[in-house]
Amino acid sequence: MEASSYHIGQRLSLKGQLCTIRYIGAVADKPGDWLGVEWDDPTRGKHDGTHDGVRYFECRNTSKSAASFLKSKQTWDRPRSFYQALREKYMPEHADTASEIVYFSSKRAEEVGFEKFAKRQAQLQGIHTIVLDYMQVHGEIFESERSAISETCGHVTELDLGSNLFESLDEIMALCALLPKLSRLTLDGNRFTVDSCQQDALSGVRSLSLSNTWLTWPEICTVATHFPNLTELLAAQNGLKRVGPDPMPKNLKRMVLSGNEFGTLNDLESLAQCERLEELLLKHCHVSMARTGERPLSETIRSIDLSHNRIVSWTFFNVLEEAYPNLKQLHVGGNPLYKDLKSAEGRALTAEDGYMLTIARLPRVEYLNYSKTTEKERLNAEVYYLSQVAAHLTNTPAEKASDVLREHPRWKELCDEYGEPTVANLRKEDQLDPGSLAARLVRIYFVLAAESLPDLSARTWTEEIPKSFNIYSVLGLVGKRLGIVPFELRLIWETGEEDPVGKAADYAGPEWWDSSDDECGPTSKLGEFVTRDVELVASTRAIGTYFEGREARVRVEANP
Numbered sequence: 438m439e440a441s442s443y444h445i446g447q448r449l450s451l452k453g454q455l456c457t458i459r460y461i462g463a464v465a466d467k468p469g470d471w472l473g474v475e476w477d478d479p480t481r482g483k484h485d486g487t488h489d490g491v492r493y494f495e496c497r498n499t500s501k502s503a504a505s506f507l508k509s510k511q512t513w514d515r516p517r518s519f520y521q522a523l524r525e526k527y528m529p530e531h532a533d534t535a536s537e538i539v540y541f542s543s544k545r546a547e548e549v550g551f552e553k554f555a556k557r558q559a560q561l562q563g564i565h566t567i568v569l570d571y572m573q574v575h576g577e578i579f580e581s582e583r584s585a586i587s588e589t590c591g592h593v594t595e596l597d598l599g600s601n602l603f604e605s606l607d608e609i610m611a612l613c614a615l616l617p618k619l620s621r622l623t624l625d626g627n628r629f630t631v632d633s634c635q636q637d638a639l640s641g642v643r644s645l646s647l648s649n650t651w652l653t654w655p656e657i658c659t660v661a662t663h664f665p666n667l668t669e670l671l672a673a674q675n676g677l678k679r680v681g682p683d684p685m686p687k688n689l690k691r692m693v694l695s696g697n698e699f700g701t702l703n704d705l706e707s708l709a710q711c712e713r714l715e716e717l718l719l720k721h722c723h724v725s726m727a728r729t730g731e732r733p734l735s736e737t738i739r740s741i742d743l744s745h746n747r748i749v750s751w752t753f754f755n756v757l758e759e760a761y762p763n764l765k766q767l768h769v770g771g772n773p774l775y776k777d778l779k780s781a782e783g784r785a786l787t788a789e790d791g792y793m794l795t796i797a798r799l800p801r802v803e804y805l806n807y808s809k810t811t812e813k814e815r816l817n818a819e820v821y822y823l824s825q826v827a828a829h830l831t832n833t834p835a836e837k838a839s840d841v842l843r844e845h846p847r848w849k850e851l852c853d854e855y856g857e858p859t860v861a862n863l864r865k866e867d868q869l870d871p872g873s874l875a876a877r878l879v880r881i882y883f884v885l886a887a888e889s890l891p892d893l894s895a896r897t898w899t900e901e902i903p904k905s906f907n908i909y910s911v912l913g914l915v916g917k918r919l920g921i922v923p924f925e926l927r928l929i930w931e932t933g934e935e936d937p938v939g940k941a942a943d944y945a946g947p948e949w950w951d952s953s954d955d956e957c958g959p960t961s962k963l964g965e966f967v968t969r970d971v972e973l974v975a976s977t978r979a980i981g982t983y984f985e986g987r988e989a990r991v992r993v994e995a996n997p
Contacts, residue, residue, distance in 0.1 A: 440470035570599035576608025600626030610636030781828035797822030827858035904981025
């Protein structure tokens with residue numbers, strides 16, 4: 438083909454690689470006309486539309502390797518009409534009905550060569566889902582195929598046309614108008630224009646996917662308005678940095694914007710116009726902040742997925758419920774904040790600790806990372822959170838205490854509910870308020886016995902445990918940390934106190950004492966002392982009944 442046979446925006450496929458023509462003409466001093474193409478795969482090209490410092494065209498994708506210059510005489514892959522692709526995939530003329538039978542659970546998959554289609558003589562009646570992605574489907578509909586499409590696809594409710602050769606929204610709308618029962622449309626990976634669409638709106642479509650189309654937000658909204666009854670919109674991986682105030686369908690309940698480039702939740706404040714939006718997915722974006730404003734970002738959103746973003750500070754959660762006052766479900770796994778958690782004392786915290794600290798900051802959230810938060814979990818989380826704030830205050834100069842409390846807006850609320858820790862004297866048990874939170878916790882220093890579990894490298898650790906926990910619960914915590922069945926362990930409380938060695942049963946002599954004994958210590962068996970150890974026997978007895986003080990040292994041994 439000569440260069441004059443091509444046009445800007447034309448979609449082509451070369452050895453299975455899709456591209457869009459962005460430029461036709463001369464390139465520097467190279468002979469002849471060239472085609473400047475943007476590849477759908479942004480790693481396929483050599484540049485971003487420039488050559489020797491001169492820009493010849495712009496790419497939709499921001500990658501530095503999305504473009505190439507190609508000679509016009511190429512052996513392009515053969516494009517297909519929708520009906521040709523449909524027949525080739527689902528209605529082959531020589532279907533081998535005895536081969537390639539695939540089962541998913543108890544149902545046979547509906548795919549090329551299956552006996553079901555052969556018996557129906559290439560009819561698709563009764564089939565509700567059609568997938569024609571990566572089939573080099575172009576937008577032209579031959580008049581001879583219109584009636585055949587309507588007859589064979591009359592029952593289709595879900596259509597996947599991802600990664601094909603459509604050039605305009607008008608082409609797509611004209612095709613979908615032939616599917617009267619269509620309710621779910623997937624256009625992922627296509628590159629098409631949205632201007633001058635003359636087709637009627639499709640009111641039956643409820644779910645539309647425009648992921649990886651690299652449409653701008655105004656263009657996404659333009660496409661969406663052609664489906665006025667949409668309840669679900671997917672627009673992931675489009676390089677979006679901000680959501681504008683462009684009109685959207687009023688019935689949207691679920692929106693997927695994962696894989697875009699939002700830096701703060703305020704970049705999505707225009708979604709407040711979607712008065713029925715309940716679920717928002719923002720996985721793998723760049724979100725790190727949530728700024729407060731005069732009004733909430735959305736009063737209807739109940740579920741947000743912020744997993745694998747760039748959240749690094751607990752202050753993010755302080756304003757989250759202010760931004761979304763009806764938030765009930767939250768997903769935040771995979772954020773940097775949880776990768777290197779430290780307590781107020783500087784010790785490493787576990788993922789479970791991070792879960793508790795998150796729950797404590799969000800009083801209205803009912804599900805965190807797909808897990809239902811029980812009343813007991815919330816109580817434990819909030820008590821633990823208070824203890825961490827108290828420890829932080831203990832290590833903070835008095836004049837900076839107000840700065841610390843500004844980072845913890847729930848402090849007063851939780852103190853009213855559980856009692857305020859006596860911060861200045863946290864480490865002095867004789868001055869603790871018996872009704873304070875600190876008085877309800879005991880700090881236990883666990884030490885693995887030298888001869889027990891030699892394969893474990895971590896020999897000591899510290900836990901703050903409510904005094905109301907029984908010994909079964911404490912054994913469970915230790916067993917979980919060590920990866921050992923709790924009943925294979927013994928807990929020995931090292932009291933630090935000494936008892937005199939008992940006398941022989943037949944000894945009847947006098948008790949000897951000398952003033953030098955106080956200085957020199959015991960010198961005979963009769964004067965020897967031994968350290969008193971107490972085994973914490975597995976039972977329902979509360980651990981607080983053993984310890985009078987704030988701290989204790991417990992040795993962990995293997996149960997013989």
